[in-house]
Amino acid sequence: MVAPPATIGSGVGWAASQIPNQYTDPDRVATILAKLGKPKAAKYLKGKLPTSKRTRSGDLGEIIGAQYATLELGFRVVERLRWKDHREMSMRGDDLVGVRASTNGTLELLKGEAKSRVRLGTATVTDADDALKRDRGRPSPHALSFVADRLHGLGEHTLAELIDDAQLISGISQRQVVQLLFTFTGNDPRALLRANTTAYRGRVKRLAVGLQVSEHQAFIAKVYSKAIADA
Known part of the structure; x- marks a missing residue:
């Protein structure tokens, strides 16, 4: 997926809108907002966000990958960056x-690796491949x-109990799993993917998805700046 230049502004807005819920519990923010007001709620959120370019890059790659898994593949992905x-x-x-x-109520699982790089290289894809092959x-x-x-x-007991039953009773077969190799890059990832x-040659179905944004680092900086400004 290549982001045309005309879509970058809306892409920044969309990605920035995803940031708060990924790092914080909305109820927690609402409580601070109600008790202490907007500036303190914004300060709380800002304190949760990374400041280094490397961490922001990795986090945003994971956030966008999680949104792809949710919106395009239909999986429930927990916002793990809160922890x-x-x-x-x-x-x-x-x-x-x-x-x-x-459709018959059985458990289906996604295992994904998300990589964010200005220039995707063979070593990064190999690292992701190794991680996906584990377990x-x-x-x-x-x-x-x-x-x-x-x-x-979070009160989502039905899905949670499917995982409990699979881990503690029935086990998990490879047929129940889909792998996702997701990359967020400045260069074209297609040849490597x-x-x-x-x-x-694995037995688990694997999908490879690349999102290319030419101004990769500038895009990331704008997303976090907008998330803070909107707060």
């Missing part, structure tokens, strides 16, 4: 873990427990 140890640290484990119920191509048990705990806490999917 970062520090705003400048990356989250460990699988980048994207999605869950959905099939026999399935989301790690720890990542699934994390998602189930968060879903229970096609090479990866052509060479892939």
Whole structure:
């Protein structure tokens, strides 16, 4: 997916609108807003956002990848950046873990890796490939427990219980999993992604999706600046 120059402004607005809910619980912000007013609520949100270019790049790649998995693939992806140890640290484990119920009510899972680079190279795709192959191509048990705990806490018990049943009773087959290799780059990722999917011999279905924004770093800076200004 190549972002035409004319769409960059609306793209910045859309991405900035996703930022607050990814890093904070809306109820928490609403409480601060009601008790302390807009400036303090904005200060709280700003304190959650990373300031380094590298962390912002990685986080935004994960945020956009999660939105793709949600809006285009129909998976529920938990906003895991809310639980970062520090705003400048990356989250460990699988980048994207999605869950959905099939038409017959059985569990379907997404395991994804999101990579954000000015110039995507072979080494980065290889790292993502290695990560997707871990745990026999399935989301790690720890990542699934994390998602189930968060879903229970959010009141989404039906999906959470599907994960609990799969982990504790029935197990998870590779047929229940879809992998997503998502890249957010300044250069054209197609040749590298096609090479990866052509060479892939795993038993888990894999999708490779690239979003190319030519002014990659400027786009990221504008997104976070707008998210702070809007707050």
